[in-house]
Amino acid sequence: MDAVAHAPAVEHGPSxxxxxxxRGFDAVTLLVIPAAIFSLLLFVYPFAFGFVLSFEPKAxxxxxxxxxxxxxxxxxxxxxxxxxxLAIPVTLVNLLLxxxxxxxxxxxxxxxxxxxxxxxxxxxxxxxxAEGLLNYLGPQGWFNRTLMxxxxxxxxxxxxxxYWGVFASLVITGFPFTFLLTLSYVTGIDPALEQAAATLGAxxxxxxxxxxxxxxxxxxxxxxCLSFVQAFSxxxxxxxxxxxxxxxxxxxxxxxxAAFEEYDxxxxxxxxxxxxxxxxxxxxxxxxxRGLFYRGPASGAKG
Amino acid sequence: xxxxxxxxAKLWAAAVWATVGFFILNxxxxxxxxxxxxxxxxxxxTWLPAGWTTRWYTSAWSEFQLxxxxxxxxxxxxxxxxxxGALGVTAAYALARRDFPGKRLLVLLFLLPLLIPPMxxxxxxxxxxxxxxxxxxxxxxxxxxxxxxxxxVILVMIPFIEQIDPKVEAAARVFGANTFxxxxxxxxxxxxxxxxxxxxxxxxxxxxxxxxxxxxxxxTSQTLVVALYYAVFAAGVRAVQSIDAMAVxxxxxxxxxxxIALRFVNPTQIVTRxxxxxxx
Numbered sequence: 001m002d003a004v005a006h007a008p009a010v011e012h013g014p015s016x017x018x019x020x021x022x023r024g025f026d027a028v029t030l031l032v033i034p035a036a037i038f039s040l041l042l043f044v045y046p047f048a049f050g051f052v053l054s055f056e057p058k059a060x061x062x063x064x065x066x067x068x069x070x071x072x073x074x075x076x077x078x079x080x081x082x083x084x085x086l087a088i089p090v091t092l093v094n095l096l097l098x099x100x101x102x103x104x105x106x107x108x109x110x111x112x113x114x115x116x117x118x119x120x121x122x123x124x125x126x127x128x129x130a131e132g133l134l135n136y137l138g139p140q141g142w143f144n145r146t147l148m149x150x151x152x153x154x155x156x157x158x159x160x161x162x163y164w165g166v167f168a169s170l171v172i173t174g175f176p177f178t179f180l181l182t183l184s185y186v187t188g189i190d191p192a193l194e195q196a197a198a199t200l201g202a203x204x205x206x207x208x209x210x211x212x213x214x215x216x217x218x219x220x221x222x223x224x225c226l227s228f229v230q231a232f233s234x235x236x237x238x239x240x241x242x243x244x245x246x247x248x249x250x251x252x253x254x255x256x257x258a259a260f261e262e263y264d265x266x267x268x269x270x271x272x273x274x275x276x277x278x279x280x281x282x283x284x285x286x287x288x289x290r291g292l293f294y295r296g297p298a299s300g301a302k303g
Numbered sequence: 304x305x306x307x308x309x310x311x312a313k314l315w316a317a318a319v320w321a322t323v324g325f326f327i328l329n330x331x332x333x334x335x336x337x338x339x340x341x342x343x344x345x346x347x348x349t350w351l352p353a354g355w356t357t358r359w360y361t362s363a364w365s366e367f368q369l370x371x372x373x374x375x376x377x378x379x380x381x382x383x384x385x386x387x388g389a390l391g392v393t394a395a396y397a398l399a400r401r402d403f404p405g406k407r408l409l410v411l412l413f414l415l416p417l418l419i420p421p422m423x424x425x426x427x428x429x430x431x432x433x434x435x436x437x438x439x440x441x442x443x444x445x446x447x448x449x450x451x452x453x454x455x456v457i458l459v460m461i462p463f464i465e466q467i468d469p470k471v472e473a474a475a476r477v478f479g480a481n482t483f484x485x486x487x488x489x490x491x492x493x494x495x496x497x498x499x500x501x502x503x504x505x506x507x508x509x510x511x512x513x514x515x516x517x518x519x520x521x522x523t524s525q526t527l528v529v530a531l532y533y534a535v536f537a538a539g540v541r542a543v544q545s546i547d548a549m550a551v552x553x554x555x556x557x558x559x560x561x562x563i564a565l566r567f568v569n570p571t572q573i574v575t576r577x578x579x580x581x582x583x
Contacts, residue, residue: 023403023404024401024402024403024404024406025401025403026401028396028397028400028401029397029401029403030397031393031394031396031397032393032394032397032398032409034390034393034394035390035391035393035394035413035453035457036394036409036412038390038449038453039412039413039416039450039453039454040412042428042446042447042449042450043412043415043416043424043428043450044412045431046424046427046428046430046431047424047427049427049430049431050426050427050430050431051427053427053430097322100315100319101319101322101323104316104319104320104323112569112570114323115569115570115571116565116570117327117330118570119561119570119571119573120330120334120561121330122511122573123507123510123511123557123558123561123573124334124511124554124557125510125511125512125513125528125557126513127513127528127531127532127535128337128528128531128550128553128554128557129333130535131337131531131535131546131547131550132333132334132336132337132550133333134535134538135333135336135337135340135543135547136329136332136333136336140347140348141336142332142335142336142350143329143332145350172329172330172333175326180570180571180573183571184571204312226418229418229419229420229423230420232420233420233421233422233423233514235422235513235514236513236514236517236532239536240532240535240536252422255422255426256422256426256518259426259429259430260429260518265430265433265434268426268430269426269427269430271426272422272423272424272426272427275422275423276419276423276424279419279420279423
């Protein structure tokens with residue numbers, strides 16, 4: 001049917017449909033449209049809307065009033081430092097723990113039990129971890145009780161409703177995430193490279209420092225970024241396990257309060273935009289420094 | 304494999320395993336605390352509670368109206384799984400089979416909601432949903448939860464579809480199958496393991512998705528995890544054991560699906576996309 005219908009078009013060159021198909025646009029390509037429209041409507045549009053809304057202050061004033069208020073009110077602008085003070089140490093601790101453990105686990109033949117145990121806190125979610133830690137790390141909880149039994153402390157440590165409660169919850173949910181990402185990068189490196197280095201007499205530390213680490217650096221940079229943005233947007237555990245009015249008043253609490261308690265969507269959007277920009281800034285800085293490291297194949301094959 | 308037998312290497316290995324053991328011990332003890340507390344009559348200042356009871360479960364069930372909450376939770380999850388499957392698999396098919404200008408941009412568009420934390424895009428999203436009146440309703444919660452799940456299905460399915468030989472489809476076409484028949488008799492059976500794995504992962508992630516549901520849910524559209532948050536948030540009003548009983552109900556709901564999911568997927572897939580398909 002098509003052949004008959006398009007027969008005259010041959011003289012004038014290919015039809016529009018054929019030209020589009022040659023560039024990859026045909027009926028199959030159209031299948032992507034529903035998902036694309038969905039993403040534009042519920043992801044791109046809200047972001048653009050929030051961005052514009054943040055320049056239209058609820059209380060009037062000029063277009064930068066929200067941002068000026070954020071950066072002049074210590075109760076608001078200090079949330080950036082407080083969140084960074086939580087997110088950066090937690091991400092570094094998670095990453096520094098994950099690297100040696102991933103190197104050990106990569107040699108295990110049966111990793112399934114360990115990985116299953118580690119995805120537990122991720123699937124249970126931050127709210128349950130916060131509820132569990134409230135009991136477990138509390139003054140009467142098993143953690144303090146064990147330390148006192150061993151005589152390591154005489155008074156229960158104060159571990160909940162402060163900085164350390166949020167820190168612990170971010171390690172419990174963040175470490176498995178960081179670890180599993182690191183493990184997938186570590187196992188992606190050809191062990192033949194390490195064997196070659198060992199044959200040439202490199203010690204374990206030299207093999208790590210001069211063979212693995214350069215190959216791993218790009219992956220670690222991405223892992224750092226992903227773990228950092230997750231930690232930076234901490235919300236439920238900062239409320240439940242921390243001091244949401246004091247040292248763990250993180251930026252997402254400020255944003256949620258502005259938008260859904262004061263009903264100032266304009267200010268809420270402005271804080272969400274600032275949160276996004278800080279995350280973006282750190283990610284760009286980390287990924288830019290990645291250019292300083294080795295980039296190339298991580299397999300031992302020729303070519 | 305290289306074996307180090309020096310004393311330093313052994314000490315180092317022992318230290319690494321001790322750290323793993325310490326982490327897992329604390330994790331299990333934390334879960335154990337919640338379970339123990341939910342069965343406790345009175346638990347103050349001792350290792351174990353004074354007595355055991357199951358009455359907190361009945362009281363939590365009625366206090367928190369858990370039956371209604373569970374029904375809403377499963378309705379939300381069912382809708383999210385179904386819609387993200389329908390939108391995600393079709394888009395993944397197009398992206399896996401065709402190369403067209405702007406494809407990289409489109410893939411980036413689908414990647415971003417997975418990389419950006421829900422709290423960052425959730426606030427503008429909730430604002431838009433409140434202005435359209437969708438927030439607080441069932442469909443508002445579903446729409447918000449779909450934002451990360453549709454891209455997730457797409458990115459899990461693309462490599463899965465790519466590994467199916469297009470010649471199989473061409474052969475079906477040669478034998479006269481139309482698009483519908485091709486899909487039902489050829490593609491669907493081949494894609495079923497991948498779709499099942501992707502949707503189970505969506506299910507597990509949606510049960511635990513707190514932030515987006517929290518930002519847009521109203522009193523009648525709360526899911527279990529949001530109800531749990533409000534219960535912990537207002538702790539002191541109710542007995543700790545009652546909240547812990549609810550936490551255990553939440554935990555059991557999640558773990559049942561996690562166990563089912565783990566029959567079909569690799570645990571690391573919950574965090575990253577598996578690099579290779581397991582050999583069958």
